[in-house]
Amino acid sequence: MRSPLSPEMATQEVPLNETLAHLKTESETLKLKLEEERAKLHDVELHQVAEKVEGLGQFVMKTRRTLKGHGNKVLCMDWCKDKRRIVSSSQDGKVIVWDAFTTNKEHAVTMPCTWVMACAYAPSGCAVACGGLDNKCSVYPLSLDKNENLAAKKKSVAMHTNYLSACSFTNSDMQILTSSGDGTCALWDVESGQLLQSFHGHAADVLCLDLAPSETGNTFVSGGCDKKANVWDMRSGQCIQSFETHESDINSVRYYPSGDAFASGSDDATCRLYDLRADREVAIYSKESIIFGVSSVDFSLSGRLLFGGYNDYTINVWDVLKGTRVSILFGHENRVSTLRVSPDGTAFCTGSWDHTLRIWA
């Protein structure tokens, strides 16, 4: 194994560009080797394997609830583990907690900034996190007392040097993972606000992240404006796998329910599926007629369906195995900005620039 700069070399006057050239050659060789290794495993396409699987019938999915109350574009939403509550955030700085069954608003907080691009429900259901143009992620404990001013108990947890694009609690209320326009992701301790780990590797704004299902260990995936989706080890901070096949910004990433793969949605109007054990893209979900970017993606409970919210106001539903579109849903009057399937898979929620959220089932 070649060591780039051994002690003996340092004492001699080795020109800097010679060492650099050696490293460059080594990196080129490694890249070629990677290509070869991956090509050897590309023996079939996913949809070919799935040819014998029964096709899906017609889907009847409709808007079952419409949540009205935001005064401006809805940018993000998240489900509570109780499968009925939802937190949503908006361009007007408001963060609202809803009961999706009754459509009642349970809590409302006004953030000191506009464009609250990220919000998340704590696993306990007792707090929400949010942030955006303030470059921070703040946690608000939810009080049972409706008269209590939630803003008074606000806790600032994360500090980035640019906008907060996404946030997610880990398995407990104690830690939060964030991604930012400053190109990094970070893991924070909620109680102390301490930075536990930072993740460097994206070459531009990081727009989205998703934690691996808890059974599969401590990893998460992030997507960014550099067209890359990176898989990270949360403990070491290392990027363990990287995928760059999209042709534009990756707006959304979501793990397949088994944790062995993840989907991404991009401004290039495609969704893609990447298998982590094959270490490559295994499917592209696209149509010539779809030319607007995908803002958000999520899987149904079994992973058979992939829902994509698009900037052309629609939701496209894809058969993950066969690669075909099974349904297109209309209803929103502006671009769909956020989409999440409920924790038990009975419904999914979309948020839109038309100021509303819709529950579909």
Added chain:
Amino acid sequence: TYNFYGKIQILTHFSVSMLCVWRPAHFFMLVNMTSNSSLSNMRRLVEQLKLEASVERIKISQAAAELQQYCLQNASKDALLVGVPTGSNPFREPRSCAVV
């Protein structure tokens, strides 16, 4: 994507401490080209590539089969896929005030 700030690609605010390079067609590498850091960046790139090269991979046929198996095994529990008995999806239940 958000239109404010014109979605500026922030390349100047931070040094690229870990470069993750993808294959096959386009090897996009972003390196801060000052003489001091380019050597250390290259070293890190080589280390990162070695790490990625050491990943154990399986054939797509096997990966695809396992994805498919997971789908089929869990299909019956997937309410959005197969539907649920009438009345047991809380969102499909009619509410007391009729919504037209």
